Amino acid sequence: MKTAIVWFKTDLRLLDNEALVKAIAQSDQVVPVYCFDEAQFETTTYGFNKTGNYRAQFLLESVQDLDANLRKLGSGLVVLKGKPEEEIAKIVLQYRAQKVFAKREVAYEEKQTEKKVQDALFKLRCELETFSTSTLYHAEDLPFSIKDIPDVFTSFRKKTEFDATIRPIFEVPTAITSPEIAPMEIPSWKDLDLKKPKKESRAAIQFKGGETAALNRLHYYFFETKQLSVYKETRNGMVGADYSSKFSAWLAMGCISPRAIYDQIKKYEKENGANDSTYWLVFELLWRDFFRFMFKKYQTKFFLYTGIQPEKPISKKASESALSQWINGKTDSDFINANMLELKKTGFMSNRGRQNVASYFCNELQMDWRMGAAYFESQLIDYDVCSNWGNWAYLAGVGNDPRKHRYFNIEKQAKDYDKDGEFRKLWLLEN
Template identity: 35%
Template sequence: MLSQPADNYSDKSADKKVSLVLFHNDLRIDDNATLLKAATLASANNGRLLCVYAQDLADTLADKKKGQDYSFKQMGAARQQFLYESLADLDKSLQGLGNRLLFLTAKAETLLEDSAAESDTFAQLCQLIEQQAVTDICVSQTADYNQNQAYTILQNKYPQISWHVQSINTLFMTLPTEELPKSFTQFRKKVETNHDLLKAESDFEICPTSKVLPPMPDAMINSMANSDKYFSANQKIAEKAQQEPDFKGSKTFKGGETNAFRHLNEYFNSDAPSTYKTTRNALDDWTHSTKFSAWLANGSLSVKVLLNRLRHYERDVMANESTYWIWFELLWREYFYWYALNHQQQLFWFKGIAQHEPTTCFDKIRLEQWQNGATSYPIVNACMHQLTQTGYMSNRGRQLVASCFIHELGLDWRYGASYFEQHLIDYDVGSNWGNWQYLAGVGADPRGCRQFNLSKQTQQYDPKGEFIKKWQGNKTD
């Protein structure tokens, strides 16, 4: 895990600082203490600021270190589109503050000065750090084990660089209990007893947004006067973000902080929060669940900003069981964040944190049937078609297809979790892998495996077969 000293840098006041903020799941300028920290450091003695997003940074190193056979390497079209939209929006916001986002990707041409540079993003990032004489690196705390491994390797490679870690993506800066409880219920009860966040009179304090950012290093600014080579990838990302996707992506899911705030306002200006508990299990309706998960997952939306809006709704409009249930779901997200941070690599083990070996196995044919929506279960097929064509699936749908994967098909749960990672636009390492462990009986549920009666669930949630018909669940060829 990445070490997290509060400020592990020596006094370099006599030197011009070059601060680098390495974006990951914090793609916003609002309530972003990591960006503010980097800007503050760079402001010392007229320093400079680099804003960088390195795609697949952790994956490159993870593949070399772990060799996970169950990983699906290529990101799904819908998830990639949502990421492009989010990065394009972030770049636009940074330009409005006097800086730019440098996007490093192995899929693009080499962006740095040395034409012989390696193509993977880790090598590109190292070259950038060395060329621009970076003195400080700022990152947001993450529960992503592989990302933390990459950070640790960078720290060891450049011991002279000062690292600064901010906690910006959770409700609590540190684990809110003495130790992580073995179940969510225990966690929730302890948190609600000791931390009355939902009913607190005052809002969460939100980190101020910079009015202006320090500029990029002079060499990059001078280079941009003659060419845009440093940011050629940004133009490609912006173009792709504006394209109509060739999959059936919902236009309502649009990546980026701007769209996150638009949805936040629309949702809490409607009656939807007051009926959430009764509608949240719907399989295919935009208004029946909050739909905040995608923007929360890549950090386009701050969970603290979201909770403040929920509090206002309860105070100014209505507080009922449904509004409480939104808080309940945020606690689930919080629990799985600390779950992933606590258990680290065990999140990906076949035996899970419970060290219980499932009776499932790998079967290529059954796996492909599940992926392609060609099983004997129409409700599962429909959900899988929805996932691959939109990058989204309801919470109820996820439970049904995971239960089928593990129990009816008898497959290794890690392949299912990895396939979700590939396609879900709201992929979150803790929530995804924690929930799959939960359903496989190797995680946080003390009652063991969860198996759903697919026939009964179909009658309950799609009694007229409308969802199955829309997503062609009966078509298995």
């Protein structure tokens, strides 16, 4: 009997999951597995938890939802904790699996883990097959090789939109044949050495992990409220659930794929008409693709102080007090403080807020941008390695920004985007 393992990572979904579909097609039975990688719960060199409380909660909810959805199809999720190269190998031996199917990684640490798993499986005569499941456009369909991808987004976008097509989605399997899988046991907060975060009534949205919540949010934002039709006008908002799609957390954990969102945008446009706003959400998904392809192109460079730029920028000072003031919303700027308090208390911040606090960190505080990126990594529910480090490098002037030094006038930004001070009142009055 041919048995395959499906190793779920940041692709915690059934809809549009090529690894799962191919595993079912090529095997007699499938064992879905998720491994809580101990390396993801360590303290980084910058002194922050790699995975903070908010992202951990979203992950736990996403894993539980995946298990529930798998069980409806006759399967279930085997949950492991430890080093993936050891734990996946044990499961392969236990089920005598011939092949492991998984999502293909692009960032350095994730690729290192993938390689360790592949090496461990090779010793067991078990193959690891990976699939690109995280982007709107498939890397093989781009009009250029990875090494030749333009470093400027506009050039990349124009040529890609003109010359490449988006592949259709993989539908949800109708059934999955699996050996009997015991009820799932997920790690406790104590196991992860974290604390369950308190609910914050001021949060822009109460995120809930999992594919079920992702599809509900998409249906609400597109078809119930038709907010998609005004997305371009409202996306720079700062208060409330509906000024933007808020898909980022589910995209980051892979509870929904960019192609599944695109598929529904096309359906929405047929029913309600296409406009600048419906296009703009595709445009944002393309930005997300761009950073993933940049990581494929430049690999470790996005984690260097100099980023992908050849010349070394002026050395930045490290100040524990300035870092603490920034994190805790105690800087000289009430606009920065309000945004940082929202992040600290909810694990989320608007796109407009992120650009401003990053600019402030790099330009006003003159700090090493990687420290700010590492804090975001720990704190953000929607942390995605490529988008986070790519955007921080961009704002620090060492990434893909053709202007090289993007400086935000914080006071002007506050006047433009929080004209009546509604956002600042919300976050500063109780503090």
